[in-house]
Amino acid sequence: MGDDARETSVDAIQRELTAFARRARAAAARLHPDLPLVSYTLLAHIHDRAGCSATDLAAHYLLDKSTVSRQLAGLERIGLVERRTEPDDHRVQVLHPTEEGRRVLAATQASRFAAYEERLRDWSAEDLARFAAYLVRYNAALTSDPPDTPRG
Secondary structure: OOHHHHHHHHHHHHHHHHHHHHHHHHHHHHHOOOOOHHHHHHHHHHHHOOOEOHHHHHHHHOOOHHHHHHHHHHHHHOOOEEEEEEOOEEEEEEEEEOHHHHHHHHHHHHHHHHHHHHHOOOOOHHHHHHHHHHHHHHHHOOOOOOOOOOOO
Protein backbone atom coordinates (compact mmCIF):
# COMPACT_ATOMS: atom_id res chain seq x y z
CA MET A 1 0.00 0.00 0.00
CA GLY A 2 1.46 3.36 -1.03
CA ASP A 3 1.83 6.30 1.31
CA ASP A 4 -1.12 8.15 -0.26
CA ALA A 5 -3.42 5.12 0.01
CA ARG A 6 -2.31 4.52 3.59
CA GLU A 7 -2.92 8.17 4.51
CA THR A 8 -6.37 8.05 2.89
CA SER A 9 -7.24 4.89 4.83
CA VAL A 10 -6.02 6.28 8.16
CA ASP A 11 -7.96 9.49 7.53
CA ALA A 12 -11.14 7.47 6.80
CA ILE A 13 -10.60 5.38 9.97
CA GLN A 14 -10.18 8.54 12.06
CA ARG A 15 -13.38 10.08 10.64
CA GLU A 16 -15.38 6.88 11.10
CA LEU A 17 -14.18 6.31 14.68
CA THR A 18 -15.09 9.91 15.52
CA ALA A 19 -18.56 9.43 14.03
CA PHE A 20 -18.87 6.13 15.92
CA ALA A 21 -17.95 7.81 19.23
CA ARG A 22 -20.51 10.59 18.68
CA ARG A 23 -23.25 8.09 17.87
CA ALA A 24 -22.30 5.95 20.87
CA ARG A 25 -22.63 8.96 23.20
CA ALA A 26 -25.99 9.90 21.71
CA ALA A 27 -27.26 6.31 21.92
CA ALA A 28 -26.13 6.03 25.55
CA ALA A 29 -28.03 9.22 26.40
CA ARG A 30 -31.19 7.81 24.80
CA LEU A 31 -30.91 4.49 26.65
CA HIS A 32 -30.55 6.08 30.08
CA PRO A 33 -30.55 9.89 30.32
CA ASP A 34 -28.77 9.82 33.70
CA LEU A 35 -26.07 7.46 32.43
CA PRO A 36 -23.84 9.13 29.84
CA LEU A 37 -21.30 6.99 28.02
CA VAL A 38 -18.41 7.71 30.41
CA SER A 39 -20.57 6.89 33.44
CA TYR A 40 -21.87 3.74 31.75
CA THR A 41 -18.30 2.65 31.01
CA LEU A 42 -17.19 3.29 34.60
CA LEU A 43 -20.21 1.45 36.03
CA ALA A 44 -19.57 -1.53 33.73
CA HIS A 45 -15.89 -1.60 34.75
CA ILE A 46 -16.78 -1.48 38.46
CA HIS A 47 -19.26 -4.32 37.92
CA ASP A 48 -16.88 -6.43 35.81
CA ARG A 49 -14.13 -6.10 38.43
CA ALA A 50 -16.50 -6.85 41.32
CA GLY A 51 -15.43 -3.54 42.83
CA CYS A 52 -12.47 -1.22 42.34
CA SER A 53 -11.08 2.10 43.50
CA ALA A 54 -11.44 5.48 41.84
CA THR A 55 -7.66 5.51 41.35
CA ASP A 56 -7.87 2.19 39.48
CA LEU A 57 -10.56 3.64 37.20
CA ALA A 58 -8.53 6.76 36.45
CA ALA A 59 -5.44 4.70 35.65
CA HIS A 60 -7.31 2.16 33.51
CA TYR A 61 -9.08 4.76 31.36
CA LEU A 62 -6.24 7.31 31.41
CA LEU A 63 -8.57 9.91 32.91
CA ASP A 64 -7.85 12.69 35.33
CA LYS A 65 -8.83 11.78 38.89
CA SER A 66 -11.11 14.83 39.10
CA THR A 67 -13.01 13.65 36.00
CA VAL A 68 -13.49 10.21 37.54
CA SER A 69 -14.50 11.78 40.84
CA ARG A 70 -17.22 13.90 39.16
CA GLN A 71 -18.57 10.90 37.25
CA LEU A 72 -18.59 8.75 40.38
CA ALA A 73 -20.34 11.47 42.38
CA GLY A 74 -23.09 11.46 39.75
CA LEU A 75 -23.37 7.66 39.86
CA GLU A 76 -23.57 7.74 43.66
CA ARG A 77 -26.13 10.58 43.62
CA ILE A 78 -28.53 8.57 41.43
CA GLY A 79 -27.97 5.42 43.50
CA LEU A 80 -26.06 3.27 41.00
CA VAL A 81 -22.73 3.04 42.86
CA GLU A 82 -21.80 2.81 46.53
CA ARG A 83 -18.51 2.99 48.40
CA ARG A 84 -17.51 0.29 50.84
CA THR A 85 -14.54 0.16 53.13
CA GLU A 86 -11.93 -2.46 52.20
CA PRO A 87 -11.98 -5.13 54.94
CA ASP A 88 -8.17 -5.47 54.96
CA ASP A 89 -7.46 -1.73 54.97
CA HIS A 90 -10.15 0.58 56.36
CA ARG A 91 -8.51 3.59 54.69
CA VAL A 92 -9.36 2.24 51.22
CA GLN A 93 -12.78 2.86 49.68
CA VAL A 94 -13.92 0.32 47.07
CA LEU A 95 -16.68 1.16 44.62
CA HIS A 96 -19.44 -1.36 43.97
CA PRO A 97 -22.60 -1.21 41.88
CA THR A 98 -25.78 -1.09 43.93
CA GLU A 99 -28.66 -3.44 43.17
CA GLU A 100 -30.21 -0.62 41.10
CA GLY A 101 -26.85 -0.10 39.38
CA ARG A 102 -26.72 -3.76 38.39
CA ARG A 103 -30.31 -3.60 37.12
CA VAL A 104 -29.71 -0.44 35.06
CA LEU A 105 -26.44 -1.84 33.72
CA ALA A 106 -28.08 -5.12 32.66
CA ALA A 107 -30.96 -3.31 30.95
CA THR A 108 -28.61 -0.89 29.20
CA GLN A 109 -26.30 -3.70 28.08
CA ALA A 110 -29.26 -5.65 26.71
CA SER A 111 -30.46 -2.59 24.77
CA ARG A 112 -26.98 -1.89 23.41
CA PHE A 113 -26.53 -5.54 22.38
CA ALA A 114 -29.89 -5.52 20.60
CA ALA A 115 -28.93 -2.32 18.75
CA TYR A 116 -25.64 -3.87 17.60
CA GLU A 117 -27.43 -7.07 16.60
CA GLU A 118 -29.83 -5.02 14.49
CA ARG A 119 -27.09 -2.92 12.87
CA LEU A 120 -24.95 -5.99 12.09
CA ARG A 121 -27.74 -8.40 11.12
CA ASP A 122 -26.70 -8.53 7.45
CA TRP A 123 -23.01 -9.17 8.17
CA SER A 124 -21.65 -12.67 7.66
CA ALA A 125 -20.13 -14.58 10.57
CA GLU A 126 -16.72 -14.20 8.90
CA ASP A 127 -17.10 -10.40 8.58
CA LEU A 128 -18.17 -10.15 12.23
CA ALA A 129 -15.20 -12.25 13.38
CA ARG A 130 -12.79 -10.17 11.27
CA PHE A 131 -14.26 -6.87 12.51
CA ALA A 132 -14.11 -8.06 16.14
CA ALA A 133 -10.48 -9.16 15.70
CA TYR A 134 -9.55 -5.79 14.17
CA LEU A 135 -11.18 -3.90 17.05
CA VAL A 136 -9.42 -6.09 19.63
CA ARG A 137 -6.10 -5.57 17.83
CA TYR A 138 -6.64 -1.79 17.59
CA ASN A 139 -7.53 -1.45 21.26
CA ALA A 140 -4.63 -3.68 22.33
CA ALA A 141 -2.22 -1.39 20.48
CA LEU A 142 -3.27 1.72 22.39
CA THR A 143 -0.65 3.26 24.63
CA SER A 144 -0.80 5.85 27.36
CA ASP A 145 -0.35 8.54 24.67
CA PRO A 146 -3.66 10.25 23.80
CA PRO A 147 -4.54 9.76 20.10
CA ASP A 148 -3.95 13.45 19.26
CA THR A 149 -0.54 13.60 20.96
CA PRO A 150 2.30 13.67 18.42
CA ARG A 151 4.99 11.12 19.11
CA GLY A 152 8.55 12.25 18.82
